[in-house]
Each structure stands twice: as C-alpha cells, then as structure tokens.
Amino acid sequence: MIIAVDAMGGDNAPAEVIRGCVQFLNEFGKSGNIRLKLFGQTEKIQSELNKHTFDKNCIEICEAPEIIEMAxxxxxxxxxxxxxxxVLGLNSLKRGDAGAFVSAGSTGALLTGATVIVGRIKGVERPALGTLLPCKTGSFFLIDSGANVDAKPQYLAQFAKIGSVYSKEVLGIENPRVGIVNIGAESEKGNVLTKEAFPLLESCGVNFVGSAEARDIPLGGFDVVVCDAFVGNIILKYSEGFSKALFSLIKHELTSAFLPSVGALLSKSAFKSLKKKLDPSEVGGAPFLGLKALVVKAHGSSDAKAIKNALRQCNIFIEKNVTAKMAESFAANGGV
Amino acid sequence: MIIAVDAMGGDNAPAEVIRGCVQFLNEFGKSGNIRLKLFGQTEKIQSELNKHTFDKNCIEICEAPEIIEMAxxxxxxxxxxxxxxxVLGLNSLKRGDAGAFVSAGSTGALLTGATVIVGRIKGVERPALGTLLPCKTGSFFLIDSGANVDAKPQYLAQFAKIGSVYSKEVLGIENPRVGIVNIGAESEKGNVLTKEAFPLLESCGVNFVGSAEARDIPLGGFDVVVCDAFVGNIILKYSEGFSKALFSLIKHELTSAFLPSVGALLSKSAFKSLKKKLDPSEVGGAPFLGLKALVVKAHGSSDAKAIKNALRQCNIFIEKNVTAKMAESFAANGGV
Incomplete structure (x- = not known):
C-alpha cells in the first residue's frame, strides 16, 4: 500500500506534515506494509526526517522543486x-504508483488538478468534497462541502451515491441514511435545485430518508447530508464561527460573576473534552470523492495529528477498495 | 397610531396573543395614543380580554370568523x-386603517397574502423577511430569511437597501455595514448569484463592506447580511439546531463527572443569562419588508412577551415613518 503526500503544503509544512507521516507509520505501518512517497524539496524533507526515528524502507522522497502558493x-x-x-503527487496517482494523495496546500489547485489529472469514475459528472461534522449523536458526512458551488440536480444524487459508499466502507455505517439539506420537511418545499433533486434521490439506490431541515441536522438522524458546495460551505463555516462565538459568550458570562467563575474552574475538564469532540483535526481532512483514486484535502493549518488522521483515512480507503465499490455502485444503477 | 393583530394565529392563540397585546398597551400605550385592532372570533377574543385590565378605548375587536390553518x-x-x-387584517392595512399587522399564523399565507393585498413599494420586486440574529458583538439583521428561495442578483441589492433603512430607523444603527453571505472574501469567490450581485451591491447606495464569510458572521462585523431565502433559512435554522445540540453536549459533559457538575450548579445563572441573550422571543418576530405597510411574522410558538416585542417593533416602525423612508431610498437611487 502506497500513499503519496504533499510535504510542502499547508501553514506548518514541511515540519508538521513529516511529523504526522512518521507518527502514522509508527502507529499503523509496523509490519512494513505501508509506504509513503513524500513530494517536495528533497533537502528540506530530509532535514526534517533526520529529526525522527522510523523504518527508512517505508518513506521515499520524490523531488518536487516547485510549490503552488495559496494566492x-x-x-x-x-x-x-x-x-x-x-502536480507530481497527482501524476503518481494517475500512474497507479500510489493509491491516495494527501495535501494541505491550495484547495483550488488540488481539486482542479485532481479532476484534470486523476480523472473521474464513470458516471460521476463532478467529484465532491466531503467533510465529517460533529452532531449531537456523533457525526454526519456533509457532501459537497467545497467543490461545486453551482450544482445541477443530478450532481446531488451522485453525491448521495458516492457519500453512501464512503460512509459504509470508511466510516463503517451499515445502511447510511441520506438526507438533502432543505428548508422544510416535505418534498414540495425547497428551491428549484432541491425540488428537482428530490425524485432523483428517491430512485438512485441509496437509503434516502428525505429532507434534512437545517434545524435538525445538528441534532442527528442523518449519516450523509447532500447539498451544493455553496450551502455546504455555509454549514461548515457557520458552525465553526458559531461555536467559536458561543464559547466566547459562555466564557464571558462565566467570568462576569464570582460563583459562575468558580463553577467555570470546576467545569474546565468538561469543556476541554467537549472542544476535543468538536476538533476538526480529529478527523484529519476532507476526502475529494468520485475520482479514480482518493485525494484528501487536509486543512491548511493541519498539525501532525491531522496529517496522521488523514493518512489513516487513506489507509482504510485503499484497504477496503472503495474506488472499485463506488464504480460498481454507478455501474449497478446505470448512472443518475 | 393603529396596529392590526391576528388574534387567532399561532399555537398559543388567542390567549397569549391577547395577553401580549394588553402588556404592550399597558407598557407603551399609557397616553392612549396607540390603538389595537384584534382580528378574529369576537366571542373568544372577548372572553380572553375579560381576564385583563386595560384602557378599553384602545382595543377594538374586528370579527373574522375564519381561520387559515398551518397545513x-x-x-x-x-x-x-x-x-x-x-385576509381581513391585511385588508385593513391596504385601506390604511392600520399602519402595521402582526400575525403568528401560517407563514406562507401571511407572506403571499401580504404581497398580493398590501402591495410593494415602487422599485421593490420582491419583499423579504428579515430576522435579527445574535452574534458575539450583539446582533445582525439577516435578510432574506424566509421569502424568496430562488433569488435574482438585483433582489439581493434591493434587500440590502430595505435592510439598511430598517437597521438605521428601527434598530438605531447609524451607517449599517452590509455584507453578502459568501464562501470567500474576494468578489470573484462565490456562486453565480453572489458574483452577479456583488457589483450591484457596490453601486446601490448602501454601506456595502463586501463578502460576509459564514465563519465570520457569528463573530460580528456586519449589521445587515443579505442572501437568498434558502441560504438565509439554513443560517437561521442551523444556528438554532446547533446551539440546541451544543447546550445538550455541554450539559452531558458537565454532568458526567463530579467536579464539573458542581461547577455547572455554580454556573447556572450564567447559562440562564446566555440563553436569554439567544432567545428569539426577545426580538418578537420577523418583519416582512418592502411592502407599503409593515407586516410582522411572529413565531408560531410566540408567547405574550414575543407578541409584545413584535408590537413594539411596529410601534417604532410607524413612528419613524419607515415605509416612506424606504420608498425615498428607492426613488433616490432610481431602483436597482
């Protein structure tokens, strides 16, 4: 099993990326069955690798002198x-030299490059970015969270199929419940896009449970939630900002009087544990799905733990042969 | 000053609606300068009114035997x-017998009826629902939060104009900062709708400060935030569900160990005060703006306090002559 890694992407590259790679290998690659190809400037990568202990047979440096900047x-x-x-990392995926590619670099360049270079599974018109988000009962898989801001109805049905296979194989959910982000429970509610997508979702072979009203999504009840990437990004980012604002308001309220501030001190461990539950680095990255191999977009600010968890995701994805299962799912239903 | 009220609308009608009316009159109508017209079944209204003390000259019952059900x-x-x-309440607005109308009944019927019966301000193609939402630094006015799920670019610019006048006159914000809900800070980011709306917002005469990224909205920095009603409804409802989920997770964490649960007891007052800050009944209702008179949609579950606050909003709206100022704003800029 070979995973390619963009050693130069993200705010903390290459140091944290390489630390994450080593942690991943030492934890999950004990038997020497996993190899990593690190793409980037050899000298910089080597000097970081020198700081760590790991099985040298499991890491290969692939010289890539250029870096694509965020702007x-x-x-x-x-x-x-x-x-x-x-580009070199994606080319190695295309050739089949690696089964997955992780990058914390420019989202736009990664998604555009992946679509052009790696190519789509037959039946998938647009690959989509998925994100695992916390909810009251655990988590749900939001797709599309960042690739197609203007979607057609059939894209949403394709996201549902891709997301269902991912949820089952990688997240281990037996018969994932799929919902469409909507503003009312009934099929006649919604905008033009959701109304037209509704019948396609009902007939595309997934376990479609209907509209996911925005109010209900954080409370649980859905394993896969589909929408266009504009709405997906709003949900993703608004919940990030909202929880930040809420924690800051809680802190303000708790420290504005004596008894509550003593209470806050005693509750500290509980808040810490909750913040860990809501921490995106526990997930490690957003899979870009619908391509002939897996590409994972790690957050620009990824630390070693986030990179390790992104690699772990690739590991399961390759092991379970998820790309082949997605292709089967499209072949079986004759596309959407 | 005359305000019309749907006495039969909402889960707690007529009892809570009438309690809210009486509270409003006793608090703000002391000098007898405000009169309320209550539309509904006379007998039921009268029997509720008999439970309260108020200036009888200030309330008039207008018989309306029929009730529009939610379904x-x-x-x-x-x-x-x-x-x-x-329908009878909206007709009284049209005739000029009242300056505003409050209803906690069917949202769809109220908005459709208002547009057809009351009529639009010249230059406004689509009236929009506004909602005041809490953020870290206070609150922001989200428009459209529920009327036009499929919007055209010029609608968003019209919402910006309407929202700015409302924010200045009713909420007392001198030079309201207007943002457009978007998925990136730059004008070239976004979907087809936001990209086309951007230049219109820049030139329509409001204090347009650019894209409001979903992550930043809850942290403050915007007084008026414009979007189509699909996105607006997602923001409105997702934040409602998310804060519910978060408080439930906090409660769970706080009560799962001894010290944190003592902490929670001591912090109780702080959480209560925070919940009050986030309580929608403090605002009282969503104004439906762009019509020749004000229509306020109160939440279906409105209690007396929510009705009182909705009436207070109408009171300021009429006093400040906001409809005329909106019309002026459209006349001055020659429409969008």
Whole structure:
C-alpha cells in the first residue's frame, strides 16, 4: 500500500506534515506494509526526517522543486508548475504508483488538478468534497462541502451515491441514511435545485430518508447530508464561527460573576473534552470523492495529528477498495 | 397610531396573543395614543380580554370568523378564506386603517397574502423577511430569511437597501455595514448569484463592506447580511439546531463527572443569562419588508412577551415613518 503526500503544503509544512507521516507509520505501518512517497524539496524533507526515528524502507522522497502558493489561480498554477508537489503527487496517482494523495496546500489547485489529472469514475459528472461534522449523536458526512458551488440536480444524487459508499466502507455505517439539506420537511418545499433533486434521490439506490431541515441536522438522524458546495460551505463555516462565538459568550458570562467563575474552574475538564469532540483535526481532512483514486484535502493549518488522521483515512480507503465499490455502485444503477 | 393583530394565529392563540397585546398597551400605550385592532372570533377574543385590565378605548375587536390553518396551501387559503383573520387584517392595512399587522399564523399565507393585498413599494420586486440574529458583538439583521428561495442578483441589492433603512430607523444603527453571505472574501469567490450581485451591491447606495464569510458572521462585523431565502433559512435554522445540540453536549459533559457538575450548579445563572441573550422571543418576530405597510411574522410558538416585542417593533416602525423612508431610498437611487 502506497500513499503519496504533499510535504510542502499547508501553514506548518514541511515540519508538521513529516511529523504526522512518521507518527502514522509508527502507529499503523509496523509490519512494513505501508509506504509513503513524500513530494517536495528533497533537502528540506530530509532535514526534517533526520529529526525522527522510523523504518527508512517505508518513506521515499520524490523531488518536487516547485510549490503552488495559496494566492495563485488554480488552473493556471496547475498548468504552469508541472514540477510542483501537487502536480507530481497527482501524476503518481494517475500512474497507479500510489493509491491516495494527501495535501494541505491550495484547495483550488488540488481539486482542479485532481479532476484534470486523476480523472473521474464513470458516471460521476463532478467529484465532491466531503467533510465529517460533529452532531449531537456523533457525526454526519456533509457532501459537497467545497467543490461545486453551482450544482445541477443530478450532481446531488451522485453525491448521495458516492457519500453512501464512503460512509459504509470508511466510516463503517451499515445502511447510511441520506438526507438533502432543505428548508422544510416535505418534498414540495425547497428551491428549484432541491425540488428537482428530490425524485432523483428517491430512485438512485441509496437509503434516502428525505429532507434534512437545517434545524435538525445538528441534532442527528442523518449519516450523509447532500447539498451544493455553496450551502455546504455555509454549514461548515457557520458552525465553526458559531461555536467559536458561543464559547466566547459562555466564557464571558462565566467570568462576569464570582460563583459562575468558580463553577467555570470546576467545569474546565468538561469543556476541554467537549472542544476535543468538536476538533476538526480529529478527523484529519476532507476526502475529494468520485475520482479514480482518493485525494484528501487536509486543512491548511493541519498539525501532525491531522496529517496522521488523514493518512489513516487513506489507509482504510485503499484497504477496503472503495474506488472499485463506488464504480460498481454507478455501474449497478446505470448512472443518475 | 393603529396596529392590526391576528388574534387567532399561532399555537398559543388567542390567549397569549391577547395577553401580549394588553402588556404592550399597558407598557407603551399609557397616553392612549396607540390603538389595537384584534382580528378574529369576537366571542373568544372577548372572553380572553375579560381576564385583563386595560384602557378599553384602545382595543377594538374586528370579527373574522375564519381561520387559515398551518397545513393549508397559502395561495388557495388566501383566495378561499376572505373572512379569515389574516385576509381581513391585511385588508385593513391596504385601506390604511392600520399602519402595521402582526400575525403568528401560517407563514406562507401571511407572506403571499401580504404581497398580493398590501402591495410593494415602487422599485421593490420582491419583499423579504428579515430576522435579527445574535452574534458575539450583539446582533445582525439577516435578510432574506424566509421569502424568496430562488433569488435574482438585483433582489439581493434591493434587500440590502430595505435592510439598511430598517437597521438605521428601527434598530438605531447609524451607517449599517452590509455584507453578502459568501464562501470567500474576494468578489470573484462565490456562486453565480453572489458574483452577479456583488457589483450591484457596490453601486446601490448602501454601506456595502463586501463578502460576509459564514465563519465570520457569528463573530460580528456586519449589521445587515443579505442572501437568498434558502441560504438565509439554513443560517437561521442551523444556528438554532446547533446551539440546541451544543447546550445538550455541554450539559452531558458537565454532568458526567463530579467536579464539573458542581461547577455547572455554580454556573447556572450564567447559562440562564446566555440563553436569554439567544432567545428569539426577545426580538418578537420577523418583519416582512418592502411592502407599503409593515407586516410582522411572529413565531408560531410566540408567547405574550414575543407578541409584545413584535408590537413594539411596529410601534417604532410607524413612528419613524419607515415605509416612506424606504420608498425615498428607492426613488433616490432610481431602483436597482
């Protein structure tokens, strides 16, 4: 099993990326069955690797002198920087030299490059970004959370199929319940997009349970929640900002009087444990799904733990042969 | 000053609606300058009024034998039930017999009826529902939060104009900062709708400060936030569900160990005060703006306090002559 890694992507690269790789290998690659290909500037990678202890047979450095910066235009950057860690990493996926690729670099360049270079599973018109989000009863898989801001109805049905296979195989959920983000429970509620997507979702072979009203999503009841990436990004980012605002308001209230501030001190461990539950680095990255191999977008601010968890996700994905199962799911239903 | 009220709308009608009316009059109508017209079944209204003490000259009962139920189709209900409290109340607005109308009844019937019966301000293509939402630094006015799920770019600019006048006149914000809900800070980010709306917002005469990224909205920095009603409803309802889920998780964490549960007891007052800050009944209702008179949609579960606050909103709206100022704002800029 070979996983490719963009050693130069993200705010904390290459140090945290490489620390994450080593942690992952030492924890999950004991038997020497997993190998990592690190794409980036050899010297910098080597000097970081020198700080750690690991099985040297399991890491290969692949020289990639160029780096795509966050501010660059995605399509142009992919075309111009053929020797960047992102482009070379994606090319290794295309050739089949690796089964998955993890990058904390530019989202736009990674998604554009992945679609162009790696190619789509037959029947998938648009690959989509998925994100595992916390809810009251555990978590739900939001797809599309960042790739297609203007979606067509059939895309949403395709996201449902892709998301269902991912949820079952990687997250271990037997018969994932799929909902569509909507503003009312009934099928006639919603905007043009959701109304047209509704019958397609009912007939595409997933366990479609209907509209997921925004109020109900955080309370649980759905394993896979589909929407266009504009709405998905709003949900993802609003919940991030909202919990930040809420914790800050709680802190303010708790410290504005004597008894509550003593209470806050005593409750500290509980808040810490809750913050850990809501911590995105526990998940490690957003899988970009519907391609012929897995690409994982790790958060730009990823630390070693986030990279380790992203690699763990790749590990399960390859082991369970998820790409083949997604292709089967599209072949079986003759597309959407 | 005359305000019309749907005495029969909402889960707690007529008892809580009437209690709210009386509380409002006793608090704000001391000098007898405010009169309320209660639309509904005379006998039921009278029997509720008999329980309270108030200036009898200030309340008039207007018989409306029919009630539009929540499940009815809005357009059909408006056409068929000409003697419902909603239709008769809206007719009184049209005739100028009242300056505002409050209802906790069917949202669909109220908005459809209001648009058809009361009519739009010149230059407003679609009236929009606004909602005041809490954020870290206070609150922001979200428009459209429930009327137009499929919007055109110029609607968003019109919402910005309407929302700015409301924010200034009713909420007392001098030069309201307007943002558009978006998934990135730059003007080229977003979906087709937001990209086309961006230049219109820049030139429509409001204090447009650019994209409001979903992550930043709850942290403050915007007074008016515009979007289509699908996205607006997601923000509104997701934050409702999310804070419910978060408080439940906090409770769970706090009561799962001894010290934190003592802490929780000591912090009780702080949590109570925070919940009050996040309580929608403190605001009292969502104004439906862009019409020739004010219509306020109170929440279906409104209690007396929510009705009182909705009436207070109408009071300020009429006093400040907000409809005329909105009309001026459209005349001045020649429409969007």
């Amino acid at each position: 660059e235009h995605p399509t142009e950057a992919i075309k111009r920087k053929k020797n960047s860690s992102i | 009815e189709h809005p357009t059909e209900a408006i056409k068929r039930k000409k003697n419902s409290s909603i």
